[in-house]
Amino acid sequence: MNLHHLLVVIDAQESRQPALERAAWLARQNQAQLHLLLVEYDAALDASHLFDSGMQARTRAALLEQRSTWLEERVAPLRAEGLQLHLDVRWGRPQHDLVLEKVAEIGPGLVFKSAAHSSLLRRLLLSDSNWQLIRHCPVPLWLVQHGQWRxxxxxxxxxxxxxxxxxxxxxxxxxxxxxxxxxxxxxxxxxxxxxxxxxxxxxxxxxxxxxxxxxxxxxxxxxxxxxxxxxxxxxxxxxxxxxxxxxxxxxxxxxxxxxxxxxxxxxxxxxxxxxxxxxxxxxxxxxxxxxxxxxxxxxxxxxxxxxx
Missing domain, CATH: 3.40.50.12370 (Rossmann fold)
Structure with missing residues (x-):
């Protein structure tokens, strides 16, 4: 298991990032590189009848730039510690498909993702990224709960x-x-x-x-x-x-x-x-x-x- 090359899935909707906290803890122990992936999507920006293609592209680009700025600010303390960070903000859905694309591109040794509990209905509909990554992620998957590491x-x-x-x-x-x-x-x-x-x-x-x-x-x-x-x-x-x-x-x-x-x-x-x-x-x-x-x-x- 490669512990020196880690991919962390970021959730822009959450103020805390348990997966990033856990991955950073591991990276401090063994000087691992951290690749952070944030997947953004807004269904309103896919409503092509409301926007012309140029405006739609500009709006998406502005949103991704906003998320990139937010993420850079979020990881600034980690950079100050000397951790090696690589950030990637992408547009699309479903989230797990883009995570799997990133895994194929960089070949990480571990994928970290926060693991909020899902409803039975969402699981049965195969709509939740956690369940899909458990099934399909080809590398070890570390799902991080919100509890404290003791x-x-x-x-x-x-x-x-x-x-x-x-x-x-x-x-x-x-x-x-x-x-x-x-x-x-x-x-x-x-x-x-x-x-x-x-x-x-x-x-x-x-x-x-x-x-x-x-x-x-x-x-x-x-x-x-x-x-x-x-x-x-x-x-x-x-x-x-x-x-x-x-x-x-x-x-x-x-x-x-x-x-x-x-x-x-x-x-x-x-x-x-x-x-x-x-x-x-x-x-x-x-x-x-x-x-x-x-x-x-x-x-x-x-x-x-x-x-x-």
Whole structure:
């Protein structure tokens, strides 16, 4: 994971810029370059029947210049610190398409974006940039909540049995990324795997019903063995390993709250549009239920993690 070349998505409608704050914190630690992208759009300026083409172009240019001036003023203290900043203000929509264009142009190691909670309706309509970037951003995506960065605690969510249909290589890349962040920034890292046996009411196999407790015990043993086998390949302290029983969207947010986690590291894969719209990735559901930052890594077409 390239930690020296960062892209930050700026929201001109917000007075605070949590994504910029988090990216600047990281850049101070390792002298990274910051590329800032602000996407501007006003539907009124696309109403061609109200403007002739020349006036429309001049009005758009004036608006972009105004945003550029605002952004330059906003980052002046960071420039004074000596941070390397590159600013880009663009016109267009949807926002995530322009972000993906910028990613293709400059090849950043990380994309930072503020992550305000979205309504279920907006998610189902595939209209929110956060959800679209989780699905389609080819490099690691760091979604920044509005909460404060506390003690530098990182939680890495793993799936060694691949029940969520993730490539096996993705778990290894998540661990490697966590170890890299630990070395670079002194983060404390916990590794978590959650599993959920079928409830008794949903077990229809006669043999399993007769020995339900045995089924639960075998399931726990299978997950523990896979979890320990995966982590045993790395220098990870047993105290940092946590096997949790329950559905990920329930037990992971609880673990995050109880352990004051600042950053949750997860993997995500893209499926068909209808499937993701109606079901959603675990990473997407986590964004609705946790107050900490979320760092999402995705595999590329060959099974390795994008951004490596």
């Amino acid at each position: 003690d530098g605690k990182l939680c890495t969510a793993l799936d060694p049995l691949h029940s969520a249909d993730k490539p096996a290589a993705l778990d290894h890349q998540l661990i490697q990324a966590a170890l890299e962040l630990k070395r670079a920034f002194g983060l404390h890292v916990d590794y978590v795997h959650s599993y959920a046996p079928l409830p008794r009411s949903l077990v229809f196999d006669a043999e399993l019903v007769a020995d339900y407790e045995g089924y639960v015990a075998r399931s726990a043993r299978q997950h523990r063995q896979a979890f320990e086998q995966l982590l045993g390949q790395y220098p990870i302290d047993p105290a940092e390993r946590h096997l949790l029983e329950g559905f990920a969207e329930e037990v992971l947010p609880r673990f995050v709250r109880e352990h004051d986690i600042d950053l949750l590291l997860m993997g995500a894969i893209a499926r068909g549009h209808l499937d993701t719209a109606l079901i959603g990735h675990t990473a997407e559901r986590m964004l609705e239920h946790v107050e900490c930052d979320l760092l999402v890594l995705k595999p590329d077409a060959k099974g390795s993690v994008a951004g490596q």
